[in-house]
Amino acid sequence: MKRARQVRSGVLVRGRYQGEGIGLVDDKGRVAIPSSLRTTLAANAPKADGKTGGTVIVGPHQKSKCLVAYDQGYLDILAEQLDRREAEHTGPGGEFDYNIKRRAAAGEAVPFDGSGRFIMPAFPRFYASIGEHAFFYGVLDYIEIWDPATLIAEPDIADNVKAAARFHMMQKGLTL
Template structure:
């Protein structure tokens, strides 16, 4: 991360984003369970909305279903930021998103299927819910940068 809050989105992620649509944009949100950011391309937002709709249909007999649906929508869409990246893949992580994700001067990008996550590597290594094999990836990336874990 540079002084302006810019970080490069890895090429393997940019390729997927650009294949799915014309936009050089990512959507950032606070991950619902981890202290990191959830990120995806704008086209995924429509899929996310459809998933929430299906979940509401499954739970519609629950008296609180509509309230829960509205809360999920708020978190999924109102608490997000769309940020463009330049031709070299640099994106500015907005200060609020950096705070929500606990991102400091280093960012660890991990593909997770339809989305990807952006972590503070130290937070990632300290999380007891992360498997050790995955932590080895973070340690390796830190070693590449000359940072001890």
């Protein structure tokens, strides 16, 4: 398996999430991460015992009605970004917008197996209106997980992403 983690100039480099796919969500919320994304996730978050699988953090997106999924290593990057944003939005008297961190802090770490299967946490799944199908899309630092119909209806989503969702649904014989 190609490792997504490398060391450059003494710094560990995380693999970037690229790829997409549709996952069937069962009645218990189990879904499989598409292999193109799972390979990077497993390399970024390997199990300590060397076995396949690992941990993925899943939570609501800060702005869109979808979920984000990422490895533990992204938490430090996210916290640093949020600290900078918080400092930039601190008003007179030292008050800042507490919602900046509240939006990003709602993640839950869940295990995934060697096939990429994990149980989608209930509240995030409810928040994103994810039913029987979940569309996964890698956006370099993390993975977005969408209800396909919600993604198609979202006006701010790039046409190529909508086309990818339609394509993968069509490949499975599903219509929106």
